[in-house]
Amino acid sequence: MKEAYIVTSLRTPGCRRKKGALAQTRPEDLVKTVLNALIEQTPGVEKKDVEDILLGCAFPEAEQGLNIGRVMAQMCGFPDETCGATVNRFCSSGLEAIALQAMRIKSGWCDVAIGGGIESMSIVPMGGNMPRPHPEWAKENPDVYISMGITAENVANRYSISREMQDEFAYHSQMKASNAKKNKLYKEIVPTPASKYIEKNGEWVNETFIQDFDDGIRETTTAEGLAKLRPAFAATGSVTAGNSSQTTDGAAVSLVMSEEAVKKFGVKPIAKIKYYTVAGCKADEMGVGPAYAIPKLLKMAGMKVEDINIFEVNEAFASQAIYCLQQLGMYDKRELWESTSDKRIVNVNGGAIALGHPLGCTGAKLCAQIMNEMQERGAKYGVESMCIGGGMGAAALFELCD
């Protein structure tokens, strides 16, 4: 099989649903910013060279519907020959889009393509505008439709992940992110034009501005503050707003190329996409997905957990992230994920608890993050993984280019 290369990988900041900087900016405008930046930041490659744009989206409707992939190709001035499609595998949609482009390149069907993701959780609510579960089937089989927060409670209860463990994990996520923000480590962020209606002298005016940081990070987080929060999903539960991923708006894209295209356009790729896989699990504990997907991925690659230099494991909830790290033998080795450790290799600059989880964008967002982190640290092998609503996990293996 041929190689597929990630050449450029970028994201908008992740901003808080309804309360954040991107809440009133249409999803198409977020994608436009990163797609245009992707081409601008890849000298030698023009829009006409891109064959196809696949965009992941978990609720592809309303402003982010109507086949957003093709809409964006046209809106950004790609020629008519550049195609576009929308991909949905819920929380891994953005990674799925990148992996599908990689698979087409590996099979020799394509040379230059873009994969990415978009989710405006402010504009299209989680669950969509009109959820319609099958009425008879759902009576006997509600699990595939249940709240993600309840699946996180199930993981906590079944596998004894205490509130203290979840809050501690959340604290470290916030501290890693605070450090990264302070030291300007998120080099993959594209400063993003945004607009907001604000009241000025008794009148509503539309103000435009540039947003260049993730606005969900809480630098002031403390263990005591986290401990005070009430359960968000179950009266006697342990999952709170502080140890859950935040609901977020964002977009991210990656340019994927064949070896022939890399040579033809004279670009320097960041990494190869070696493998991608998905693994199924019980829907009512969907968060355990990475505990199945990562070992399956590593088996395909003939590698072990110890061979991987850096991990991005999506923090949908602290309970499920902790469980997955336990299963991978990394939770007890606290130096691998704690914010104070120089040896940390898991979510090194914080995870979705601090940075947010814009559903269909997340896979592409984490790809942009891990591409940046692999380059910064000279990390040879990187694994990106996430759990997926409905009961799945996805995982991809990247190898840094010399």
Ligand SMILES: CC(C)(COP(=O)(O)OP(=O)(O)OC[C@H]1O[C@@H](n2cnc3c(N)ncnc32)[C@H](O)[C@@H]1OP(=O)(O)O)[C@@H](O)C(=O)NCCC(=O)NCCS
């Ligand atoms: C848990 C959830 C319902 C909370 O929603 P929310 O109330 O809008 O959450 P917020 O981030 O605004 O936090 C609410 C309050 O909790 C408190 N809080 C949150 N994080 C905190 C922290 N780290 N330290 C102290 N207080 C904190 C604050 O008081 C905050 O209010 P403020 O913004 O006015 O300061 C929501 O984040 C959620 O649904 N998350 C999961 C999303 C999901 O299921 N994704 C799919 C996964 S598969």
